Amino acid sequence: QRRGAEFVMFSVPSYACQRRTSLDNRNAVLTDALSLLADNAELSGDEGRGVAFRRAAAVLKALPKPVTDTTQLRGLPCLGEHSLRVIKDILEDGASDEVESTRRSERYKALKVLTGVFGVGVKTADRWIREGIRDLQRLRDSGPALNRAQQAGLQHYDDLNQPVTRAEADAIAEIVERAVASVLPGAQTTLTGGFRRGKLTGHDVDFLITHPEEGREEGLVPKVVSWLESEGVLLYQKTARNSYLEGRDGPGRPSSSMDRFETCFSIFKLPREEKRGAGQTHGAACGPEAGHKPWRAVRVDLVVSPVSQFAFALLGWTGSKLFERELRRWARHEKAMSLSSHALYDNKQRRYLRAASEEEIFAHLGLEFIPPSERNA
Numbered sequence: 001q002r003r004g005a006e007f008v009m010f011s012v013p014s015y016a017c018q019r020r021t022s023l024d025n026r027n028a029v030l031t032d033a034l035s036l037l038a039d040n041a042e043l044s045g046d047e048g049r050g051v052a053f054r055r056a057a058a059v060l061k062a063l064p065k066p067v068t069d070t071t072q073l074r075g076l077p078c079l080g081e082h083s084l085r086v087i088k089d090i091l092e093d094g095a096s097d098e099v100e101s102t103r104r105s106e107r108y109k110a111l112k113v114l115t116g117v118f119g120v121g122v123k124t125a126d127r128w129i130r131e132g133i134r135d136l137q138r139l140r141d142s143g144p145a146l147n148r149a150q151q152a153g154l155q156h157y158d159d160l161n162q163p164v165t166r167a168e169a170d171a172i173a174e175i176v177e178r179a180v181a182s183v184l185p186g187a188q189t190t191l192t193g194g195f196r197r198g199k200l201t202g203h204d205v206d207f208l209i210t211h212p213e214e215g216r217e218e219g220l221v222p223k224v225v226s227w228l229e230s231e232g233v234l235l236y237q238k239t240a241r242n243s244y245l246e247g248r249d250g251p252g253r254p255s256s257s258m259d260r261f262e263t264c265f266s267i268f269k270l271p272r273e274e275k276r277g278a279g280q281t282h283g284a285a286c287g288p289e290a291g292h293k294p295w296r297a298v299r300v301d302l303v304v305s306p307v308s309q310f311a312f313a314l315l316g317w318t319g320s321k322l323f324e325r326e327l328r329r330w331a332r333h334e335k336a337m338s339l340s341s342h343a344l345y346d347n348k349q350r351r352y353l354r355a356a357s358e359e360e361i362f363a364h365l366g367l368e369f370i371p372p373s374e375r376n377a
């Protein structure tokens with residue numbers, strides 16, 4: 001045997017929602033490479049290929065040890081020919097030509113920068129590139145018509161592309177809780193998204209809000225927004241009303257992963273740590289530099305759910321994105337059920353399955369419960 005006692009064969013179940021994926025990724029070099037190819041496929045409008053690379057990366061994230069030889073991967077699910085070739089190149093040569101040339105390509109770099117502007121999707125970025133707009137300077141100068149979100153995104157580009165820390169997320173949670181408590185006493189605010197999975201940084205901060213009495217949560221978002229605006233907290237906000245109707249949006253529109261809660265997608269103006277007086281600052285990174293503004297912009301998503309849908313909303317907004325996608329795929333293909341952030345519908349029994357906790361939803365789906373910190377697929 002080539003690797004003697006060190007040689008390990010791996011085995012994992014095929015759906016990401018059937019396995020535990022902690023943040024302790026032993027194969028980061030390989031998964032970073034596959035994630036870059038996934039990014040590139042998605043930026044090229046090839047969602048199918050993007051998902052294939054994401055599933056392959058997720059399988060490697062679930063392995064307990066670093067992969068040292070491709071023969072260890074025999075029998076593992078979701079590793080297609082293309083992904084295996086990339087893995088092999090990296091294990092044998094230290095790098096993959098395809099990954100490195102993609103990383104360096106002008107088109108990839110331009111798409112990354114432009115879609116890094118809040119409010120700019122792949123289609124818009126692609127159109128701008130065809131019009132000769134490949135960087136932020138050109139975007140600012142040659143000024144195509146920008147909508148309100150894109151204007152805010154461009155204005156706060158540097159802040160919004162700097163990872164949000166856990167301390168910043170906690171500071172924002174305090175502000176959101178104060179706002180919610182003052183406009184609807186008894187309402188409950190829960191931190192969701194990556195921070196609920198234990199991540200130390202994120203691209204935004206996600207919150208789910210509910211009230212124990214069904215119906216009391218209606219119209220909460222506009223009130224919270226007014227409170228935040230009066231306190232000067234908001235740099236940008238776009239709210240949407242709840243448009244979910246059981247029956248119409250449940251089983252009938254199963255593939256629609258956009259949910260229909262009352263939401264507010266916003267940008268907060270967060271005072272910097274030294275201004276918040278939250279303990280000591282560490283080193284130059286936090287120190288106020290000359291001309292440095294005393295606050296930073298942070299993306300914050302607020303979602304309001306009726307308490308009867310809370311467990312589904314919590315499961316749906318905790319992520320990871322691939323974990324969510326895999327839960328819905330499992331439900332549909334293995335259980336003939338439709339799962340959304342609002343409800344679970346059993347297509348054979350032709351009825352909704354109620355749940356008051358995430359644990360009950362996993363049980364309905366015939367899955368072992370996976371806690372948030374193990375949903376980092």
Ligand code: DCP
Nearest residue numbers: 193194201202203204206316317318319320321
């Ligand atoms: N989500 C969803 N529907 C949307 C937006 C998000 O179901 N329209 C879910 C999937 C995500 C979770 O909510 O896992 C949070 O979305 P984010 O994009 O904020 O993802 P994360 O919080 O996991 O990542 P990050 O740490 O980068 O913020």
Ligand code: MG
Nearest residue numbers: 193194204206
């Ligand atoms: Mg998030």
